[in-house]
Each structure stands twice: as C-alpha cells, then as structure tokens.
Amino acid sequence: MNQFYKNYVYGLFYASFDGTIYSFNRKEEWVKLVPSYIVFFEKYKRVLMNVTNYQLAVFLEKYNTRNAMEQILSKLEFVSARQSLNEFKQILLSHGHSVCFYCMKPLKQTHVDHFIPWSYMQNDVLWNFVLACPSCNTSKNNRMAKVDYLYALVERNEELRVAEQMGTYKETKLIYLYEYAVQNGFEANWAPRA
Ligand SMILES: [Zn+2]
Structure with a gap:
C-alpha cells in the first residue's frame, strides 16, 4: 500500500x-x-x-x-496500460480452441477479443478473452455480443476452470458485468455477419 x-x-x-x-x-x-x-x-x-x-x-x-x-x-x-495479449492467446490455443468464438469458422489468423470491451473492464483476465477471426474481432470492436454468446462463454469458462489463470472467476461476476456494460451504454446485440 x-x-x-x-x-x-x-x-x-x-x-x-x-x-x-x-x-x-x-x-x-x-x-x-x-x-x-x-x-x-x-x-x-x-x-x-x-x-x-x-x-x-x-x-x-x-x-x-x-x-x-x-x-x-x-x-x-485509458489510464491502465494494455498488456500484450499473446500470453492469453497461447493459453486458449493450448486448450484446443481452434475456431472463431463467434462465427465458428476455423482460425487462420487469430485475434484475441475482449468479450466485455476493454474500455469498460480495463482489466485483462483470461475469463474475458476469446479467440476470434480478424473479421469478427474488427466488426465487434467496442460492442457487446448477443446474450447467446454470454452463455457460450459461461460454458467455455466452465471448461477452462482448471487453468490457474482463471483467478477469482465467478460465473455470476461475468453475467453481472455483461449486464452492467450494456446498462453503461455499450452497444448491445452484436452478432457476426452470416
Ligand atoms: Zn469469426
């Protein structure tokens, strides 16, 4: 202190x-x-x-x-500095994630997406990261994905629970933060182009 x-x-x-x-x-x-x-x-x-x-x-x-x-x-x-996301990419890849979290297409180029936008969280935690293709990542940008993806992430995090980098993750925390980000005015209901 x-x-x-x-x-x-x-x-x-x-x-x-x-x-x-x-x-x-x-x-x-x-x-x-x-x-x-x-x-x-x-x-x-x-x-x-x-x-x-x-x-x-x-x-x-x-x-x-x-x-x-x-x-x-x-x-x-943006007072807090963004970390390199490579560490998180490697962890997710090592858990067998090989398709885009949103459009499910196999990843050729891999981006790391902050599920709840970084400008709301300003904190880099594994449970808020998903792998995405460049097109989904760019198009989602500062938006909130549709609620179906929240449920998918809750499930994904359940599987990842073994990873030590999950820290103090709680399902309810993710769900509340999702709701609060929407209430804070982040554009909601984003989905990948079909
Ligand atoms: Zn995609």
Whole structure:
C-alpha cells in the first residue's frame, strides 16, 4: 500500500462518508468495499469515470501548457496500460480452441477479443478473452455480443476452470458485468455477419 494513501487518503474518505463505503486496516494493509458499493460502481462506472475525468482535466488545465494538454481527455480515459495479449492467446490455443468464438469458422489468423470491451473492464483476465477471426474481432470492436454468446462463454469458462489463470472467476461476476456494460451504454446485440 502506497504510504501517501495509507497516511492520508483512506482515513479522509472514510470519515467523509461516515464509514459507509469501505472499511480498512492500515496495519494489515487492506481496504474492503461494502458489496452494495461494488455494484454501484460497476453499474455507473462510465458516468462516474466521465465525471471524474472531466474534473481531473479541468484541474490539469490550470497547471499545464497547451502542448501537454493536447488530447488530455483521451489520455485520461485509458489510464491502465494494455498488456500484450499473446500470453492469453497461447493459453486458449493450448486448450484446443481452434475456431472463431463467434462465427465458428476455423482460425487462420487469430485475434484475441475482449468479450466485455476493454474500455469498460480495463482489466485483462483470461475469463474475458476469446479467440476470434480478424473479421469478427474488427466488426465487434467496442460492442457487446448477443446474450447467446454470454452463455457460450459461461460454458467455455466452465471448461477452462482448471487453468490457474482463471483467478477469482465467478460465473455470476461475468453475467453481472455483461449486464452492467450494456446498462453503461455499450452497444448491445452484436452478432457476426452470416
Ligand atoms: Zn469469426
């Protein structure tokens, strides 16, 4: 835990919200969100992020030159760096995945698709990755696939459960995140062209 946060941030926020949002322990170095707030943050993630980024941009504008401020909003939107997806591709290939998750055609060129768009999750986890052909991957882009594909992914993840990279995966987590991403305005019902 970063010393600065430890000394100032956790206690201050905690007091401002009368301890209703999270609990924490400086000595043992943990912070625990109240479950209903996890739901709240996931449900309204996009709105909350947009408001925060807007205020941050207004703040940064005061202290930075025009050059440094160029495209500041797009810089703020993607704060976490994307990892290389090759590791995930290799794991899925090693589990025998050889057709496009969406159109089921055999893969000649293999793309790794974030089932729930990266711009919503901003977190690279195996259970959110599928192998796709370039055409499906490009056409799906930032959209949400039709619900049939959610069920297919739940099944796929059940088979993958043995992989250690599945981390703290839970079926319900995937289903909730799918719903929340749609509620956050990601275009829904994408399906590959027949
Ligand atoms: Zn495809």
